[in-house]
């Protein structure tokens with residue numbers, strides 16, 4: 001059993017202890033200790049991050065998990081391999097811990113307001129890298145007006161600096177209480193009073209399915225970071241598009257549409273010219289005019305050129321270096337012969353007696369057989 005110092009003294013972010021056990025798995029080392037300041041992931045709250053340092057080695061902690069009362073710290077070791085019984089110093093990443101506590105406590109407050117004033121319960125909670133989401137069972141519509149109200153109430157409770165009390169109801173049940181507002185069993189870590197949350201904003205809400213809504217929010221340092229990044233992105237966009245972003249973006253979209261139209265026209269012209277050149281090179285045989293050629297163009301171009309040659313009364317078989325092939329036979333005998341060869345050389349695609357388009361596995365073999373034919 002690992003002693004959970006993060007419950008006894010949450011402020012402690014450095015600890016000297018000794019290695020109990022060492023494990024290996026998936027290219028990482030797992031370490032356990034008699035006690036730890038690292039909070040393991042659980043109840044929607046991600047695990048702590050930080051560093052564990054021994055003599056001539058250190059480990060950036062990537063995962064912390066609890067298994068049967070033992071807390072395992074996983075990561076890659078720099079330096080020599082640690083051994084049981086040796087001394088270490090642990091450092092928890094304080095900034096990360098603070099951000100997680102802010103989000104988690106904000107969720108308590110947010111869910112409490114939803115429950116108390118709107119009879120909306122919370123059935124799921126998770127902290128994602130760029131947002132925090134809760135799940136709320138509700139078949140009715142959730143209006144922006146209602147959520148604006150909730151947001152305002154949460155902000156008012158933040159300003160009130162309500163205490164966040166944590167105590168053990170019995171040996172197994174840890175209670176987190178914001179007096180008069182919220183009382184829930186919870187194993188996570190929290191700020192001391194609601195004032196430490198700092199700021200709060202609902203950033204998105206949408207219906208997940210018939211029975212559930214998802215509401216996404218940000219609080220404290222995470223909200224400040226998202227705001228700063230948003231302002232930076234806006235500045236960049238203003239530099240690129242001018243003061244009126246909508247007008248600038250509309251201009252860009254129109255320009256792109258015009259360019260695409262131009263590309264389509266140029267392609268049409270180019271393929272017309274290609275078809276004309278091939279028409280001049282086509283051979284006249286018993287079964288009519290035909291041509292077989294390799295072209296350095298994509299599948300769509302091959303299709304266009306074959307169609308143009310068909311209109312000129314020429315059977316054609318065109319392919320590119322990616323093994324893509326399009327053919328159109330105007331005489332049944334040419335179509336039959338080509339069809340038989342395609343089947344022999346691993347052709348995959350659509351094929352009718354006159355037409356084939358798709359990919360061929362063994363192009364060299366196919367061409368060799370075609371030449372002999």
Ligand SMILES: [Zn+2]
Nearest residue numbers: 104176186188
């Ligand atoms: Zn909690």
